[in-house]
Amino acid sequence: MNNRLLDKLNQEQLQAVTLPSVAALILAGAxxxxxxxxxxxxxxxxxxxxxxxxxxxxxxxxxxxxxxMQTRLGAMLPMEFERSTRSMWIGTFHGLCxxxxxxxxxxxxxxxxxxxxDSADQLSAIKRLLKTLNVDDEKFxxxxxxxxxxSAKDQGLRPHEVDAWDDFTRKRVELYTEYDxxxxxxxxxxxxxxxxxxxxxxxxxxxxxxxxxxxxSHILVDEFQDTNRLQYRWLKLLAGGGAAMFAVGxxxxxxxxxxxxEIGNMRDFEREFKVDNIIRLEQNYRSxxxxxxxxxxxxxxxxxxxxxxxxxxRGEGEPIRVYESSDDIEEARFVVDEIRAxxxxxxxxxxxxxxxxxxxxxxxxxxxxxxxxxxxRVYGGLRFFERQEVKHALAYLRLIANPHDDTAxxxxxxxxxxxxxxxxQEQLQDAAKANQCSLYxxxxxxxxxxxxxxxxxxxxxxxLRFACEGLTLPEIVEQVLELSTxxxxxxxxxxxxxxxxxxxxxxxxxxxxxxxxxxTQDMPSSExxxxxxxxDADTPNTNTTIASTTTxxxxxxxxxxxxxxxxxxAPDALSTFLAHASLEAGEHQAEQNxxxxxxxxxxxxxxxxxxxxxxxxxxxGLFPHENSLNDKGxxxxxxxxxxxxxxxxxxRLYLSFSQQRMLHGQTRYNIxxxxxxxxxxxxxxxxxxxxKSYGFGEFGSFSRASNAPNAAPPSSxxxxxxxxxxxxxxxxxxxxxxxxxQGVIVSAEGSGNDARVQVNxxxxxxxxxxxxVAKLTPA
DNA sequence: GTCAATGATATTTTT
DNA sequence: TATCATTGAC
Numbered sequence: 001m002n003n004r005l006l007d008k009l010n011q012e013q014l015q016a017v018t019l020p021s022v023a024a025l026i027l028a029g030a031x032x033x034x035x036x037x038x039x040x041x042x043x044x045x046x047x048x049x050x051x052x053x054x055x056x057x058x059x060x061x062x063x064x065x066x067x068x069m070q071t072r073l074g075a076m077l078p079m080e081f082e083r084s085t086r087s088m089w090i091g092t093f094h095g096l097c098x099x100x101x102x103x104x105x106x107x108x109x110x111x112x113x114x115x116x117x118d119s120a121d122q123l124s125a126i127k128r129l130l131k132t133l134n135v136d137d138e139k140f141x142x143x144x145x146x147x148x149x150x151s152a153k154d155q156g157l158r159p160h161e162v163d164a165w166d167d168f169t170r171k172r173v174e175l176y177t178e179y180d181x182x183x184x185x186x187x188x189x190x191x192x193x194x195x196x197x198x199x200x201x202x203x204x205x206x207x208x209x210x211x212x213x214x215x216x217s218h219i220l221v222d223e224f225q226d227t228n229r230l231q232y233r234w235l236k237l238l239a240g241g242g243a244a245m246f247a248v249g250x251x252x253x254x255x256x257x258x259x260x261x262e263i264g265n266m267r268d269f270e271r272e273f274k275v276d277n278i279i280r281l282e283q284n285y286r287s288x289x290x291x292x293x294x295x296x297x298x299x300x301x302x303x304x305x306x307x308x309x310x311x312x313x314r315g316e317g318e319p320i321r322v323y324e325s326s327d328d329i330e331e332a333r334f335v336v337d338e339i340r341a342x343x344x345x346x347x348x349x350x351x352x353x354x355x356x357x358x359x360x361x362x363x364x365x366x367x368x369x370x371x372x373x374x375x376x377r378v379y380g381g382l383r384f385f386e387r388q389e390v391k392h393a394l395a396y397l398r399l400i401a402n403p404h405d406d407t408a409x410x411x412x413x414x415x416x417x418x419x420x421x422x423x424x425q426e427q428l429q430d431a432a433k434a435n436q437c438s439l440y441x442x443x444x445x446x447x448x449x450x451x452x453x454x455x456x457x458x459x460x461x462x463x464l465r466f467a468c469e470g471l472t473l474p475e476i477v478e479q480v481l482e483l484s485t486x487x488x489x490x491x492x493x494x495x496x497x498x499x500x501x502x503x504x505x506x507x508x509x510x511x512x513x514x515x516x517x518x519x520t521q522d523m524p525s526s527e528x529x530x531x532x533x534x535x536d537a538d539t540p541n542t543n544t545t546i547a548s549t550t551t552x553x554x555x556x557x558x559x560x561x562x563x564x565x566x567x568x569x570a571p572d573a574l575s576t577f578l579a580h581a582s583l584e585a586g587e588h589q590a591e592q593n594x595x596x597x598x599x600x601x602x603x604x605x606x607x608x609x610x611x612x613x614x615x616x617x618x619x620x621g622l623f624p625h626e627n628s629l630n631d632k633g634x635x636x637x638x639x640x641x642x643x644x645x646x647x648x649x650x651x652r653l654y655l656s657f658s659q660q661r662m663l664h665g666q667t668r669y670n671i672x673x674x675x676x677x678x679x680x681x682x683x684x685x686x687x688x689x690x691x692k693s694y695g696f697g698e699f700g701s702f703s704r705a706s707n708a709p710n711a712a713p714p715s716s717x718x719x720x721x722x723x724x725x726x727x728x729x730x731x732x733x734x735x736x737x738x739x740x741x742q743g744v745i746v747s748a749e750g751s752g753n754d755a756r757v758q759v760n761x762x763x764x765x766x767x768x769x770x771x772x773v774a775k776l777t778p779a
Numbered sequence: 780g781t782c783a784a785t786g787a788t789a790t791t792t793t794t
Numbered sequence: 795t796a797t798c799a800t801t802g803a804c
Contacts, residue, residue: 061794063794092793116794118794119792119794190794191794194794256792258791258792259792357791358789358790358791359790417781584794585793585794601790604791604792622790625790626790627790641791662795663789665795
């Protein structure tokens with residue numbers, strides 16, 4: 001490896017990269033060069049001969065991160081190794097588990113061509129289950145049940161291991177059992193199952209476990225703070241043979257607790273792996289001092305931290321700009337005005353990000369940007385493989401690979417409409433249930449007229465499979481679009497042009513998949529076989545035609561006196577492509593408008609950086625979100641979110657909040673976020689008259705900048721004189737209460753002695769107060 | 780069996 | 795305010 005790569009590192013980075021081969025935990029703050037450390041570490045291990053490429057496993061959470069690591073590594077390693085990056089196991093948890101299960105599907109108890117359910121598929125599978133079992137979906141909402149099942153799996157719990165302490169939970173456990181049974185019958189696997197299944201594979205099969213434990217002497221994990229219980233156990237199992245685990249993460253940036261992430265894993269890792277080497281990367285190369293100090297000040301309010309303080313040598317930079325607006329529209333106007341000024345001064349639009357807590361907030365911003373002709377791009381919409389037309393096409397493809405895939409079957413049995421309505425489908429379901437078989441298999445057993453119409457559909461499936469034999473993948477997709485009449489169906493729809501374009505894009509995607517990386521990457525490798533023969537047996541299979549499902553006899557291979565069934569022949573390109581489609585839903589949006597302002601939630605901004613960041617909606621109830629205020633953990637996670645948001649900014653940060661905001665078609669009155677209060681005053685520059693602290697306990701004194709209750713921004717329209725007068729108080733008015741502190745009047749009723757007002761006290765919640773009793777003074 | 784209207788419902792998101 | 799899902803009418 002090029003030694004200059006090491007020269008570029010700072011002291012701590014260098015130390016981390018060149019750590020001995022034992023367990024290590026790298027606490028990498030935002031912008032501290034985490035990815036660089038991770039990739040350089042791998043390059044260093046390989047080029048110093050400590051390990052061969054096949055001994056490396058690197059796990060990430062997103063495909064994007066995996067790809068980036070792969071690319072960077074390719075550039076770092078000298079030619080002789082570059083080719084072998086392919087034999088490294090670099091990928092997402094799910095991608096790697098998929099690889100493992102494909103290679104050992106038999107031992108994992110799966111059909112060779114098992115399909116992967118994405119969350120939408122999973123939800124419809126659950127709905128279908130509830131229907132066949134005649135379960136009241138009012139009592140057991142499918143979404144809630146899905147969450148229940150997934151969180152059990154995320155913790156590594158099979159139904160019998162779940163603690164059921166009441167009837168309700170017992171019933172849910174029972175449904176969990178049935179759900180798993182259904183999946184097994186259909187030969188499909190959901191995301192969580194991918195992990196759990198491969199965990200169990202390793203745990204129950206000593207030969208396989210020993211093989212991989214021996215193979216991977218170095219396991220590197222990115223974003224370790226986001227691992228869930230099961231992922232941690234999976235890693236622990238794999239590393240059980242003495243592999244050196246190199247975990248990189250930042251507990252302050254853990255923002256996925258709601259989907260099972262356990263920060264506790266960091267502490268457990270430290271303890272269970274007897275980690276002596278904790279290295280803190282605290283030098284931030286991204287943000288200016290004021291921004292960093294603000295972030296530090298906010299996160300300091302969290303307890304339960306591993307501890308870390310970012311610093312920079314970039315200088316203080318500009319103060320953080322704070323803006324208070326009367327309503328959300330005005331806030332958006334302000335943002336747009338600033339953007340105009342910024343771009344006029346030469347700031348690139350793509351270097352400006354508008355961040356918000358929840359997606360609903362993007363609308364006002366979009367509207368304002370749009371009417372001012374400023375190009376923008378919103379992240380987080382529907383992704384390519386999630387579009388309905390694409391999902392329909394994929395369902396047909398899945399039926400070619402496996403006609404017993406009931407999820408795919410129900411998706412397209414009547415799409416495009418072919419006269420198989422709810423009634424017929426019900427009969428089909430019944431027949432399938434009675435015979436304990438797939439819908440496909442049940443069709444011939446279905447009585448009456450329903451059986452007839454369904455038979456036609458079966459013929460279509462068979463016809464598809466027949467027509468596709470021997471074709472290349474893109475040709476198959478093409479065939480399917482024609483024979484299923486999907487294309488003609490959308491052609492006759494008024495808004496169908498975009499959809500057809502997407503279907504064409506699917507053909508493209510298939511072609512690319514074959515031509516480029518995809519296919520070779522996800523190829524199951526002849527793992528077990530390889531260890532006894534050539535060291536690098538992950539030979540890409542370039543066979544692009546559908547092999548008519550060959551039930552290859554599994555050769556028995558002897559490893560250290562243990563007989564393990566070797567992976568069978570590669571499944572066909574179609575199945576691999578389908579797995580790819582589930583695992584990698586595709587880029588958020590195709591149009592990469594380069595010069596556009598970037599809009600996204602704080603969550604999706606993680607890992608990104610921008611010269612200028614606007615963070616809006618800093619209001620109690622919104623950020624921190626009201627749903628997360630119930631427990632302390634929720635609030636701390638919100639604070640980490642705030643931390644992530646702040647640290648996205650390189651040079652300039654705007655924080656804004658609004659007294660009034662439209663939410664779900666109703667006007668809400670809010671007080672400013674406690675997180676804003678947590679930023680030291682001397683880092684701020686108020687662009688609107690400032691009302692100092694709120695009555696949050698420790699802040700004793702109240703002061704105000706202007707007598708105007710609303711401190712309306714100078715430019716503003718809107719709330720001028722007091723309307724709805726109630727003894728000097730009005731809706732939207734900020735008030736102070738001796739016990740509850742600062743609040744905003746949200747609504748009022750009654751008059752005279754009966755007059756009551758509803759006040760939003762933020763942290764203290766919403767209260768109805770009688771004016772004759774409560775002492776409310778204008779703030 | 781299909782279509783239109785109504786009504787509930789509403790963080791955050793990757794795989 | 796929008797979306798979605800389910801209901802009710804043809």
